[in-house]
Amino acid sequence: MSKSCVIIPARYNSSRFPGKPLTKLLNQSMIIWVADISALAVGKENVFIATDDNRIAEEANHNGYQSLMTSPNHLTGTDRIAEAASLIDYDIYINVQGDEPLIDPKDIKKCIKIKKEKPNAVINGFCWMDDDEDPTNINIPKVITTYENKLIYMSRNAIPGFKEDSKKPSRYKKQVCIYGFNKKQLNKFSQYKKKTDVEESEDIEILRFLDLNEDIYMFECKPGSLAVDVPSDVPKVEHELKKANNETSRL
Secondary structure, three states, X not given: OOOEEEEEEEOOOXXXXXOHHHOEEXXXXXXXXXXXXXXXXXXXXXXXXXXXXXXXXXXXXHOOOEEEEOOOOOOOHXXXXXXXXXXXXXXXXXXXXXXXXXXXXXXXXXXXXXXHHOOOOEEEEEEEXXXXXXXXXXXXXXXXXXXXXXEEEEEOOOOOOOOOHHHOOOOOEEEEEEEEEOHHHHHHHHHOOOOOXXXXXHOOOOHHHHHOOOOEEXXXXXXXXXXXXXXXXXXXXXXXXXXXXXXXXXX
């Protein structure tokens, strides 16, 4: 029987939002919001926070989570996950980004299930963008897949493009940062030692797997995921967390 864990990469010195993992959302740090959601999917003992900063490690440990200290020199969160995976022994490693506190634990379980069914593919989530979201927002990676949900490309631009206004897509897919890997895939990614050209241009790390000829299967997640990319995102994410908490309390 395969063993699965969640690893949450957490870097303190983000260029766009320093200290982001420790940002308070409704009086709890964002990293713990994400860890608590992950624990609902795999159990608290199988959730790890991979960081290069003692402040984040202390926050994890204070809240009963295991921290894995990793290098401060990683190019991407997936490179950090690869180092963390070398320190613990599991069959499936789920990377849950630490800035998406509205993800559904059922989608983490779905990622694990699909990874078991498609062990040779990298797994990644997507959902349809809401009507009030702007597809030209460069902070939101947009996704194009085949009809069988194999990734064709991902971009910060609004894709697919269109030649005439009448051909404009009626809706867009966006990335949800839940990924499923095995150790071999993570090693291949990290051993490349640099960003590929399109990865560098788009600043989307999963594109390295495309360049390295790895199949990427996208699975549909619950809509409504919001990432905290910049400080101005905090109020709207807090609003959605309050709404979700109120709906849960009424059940």
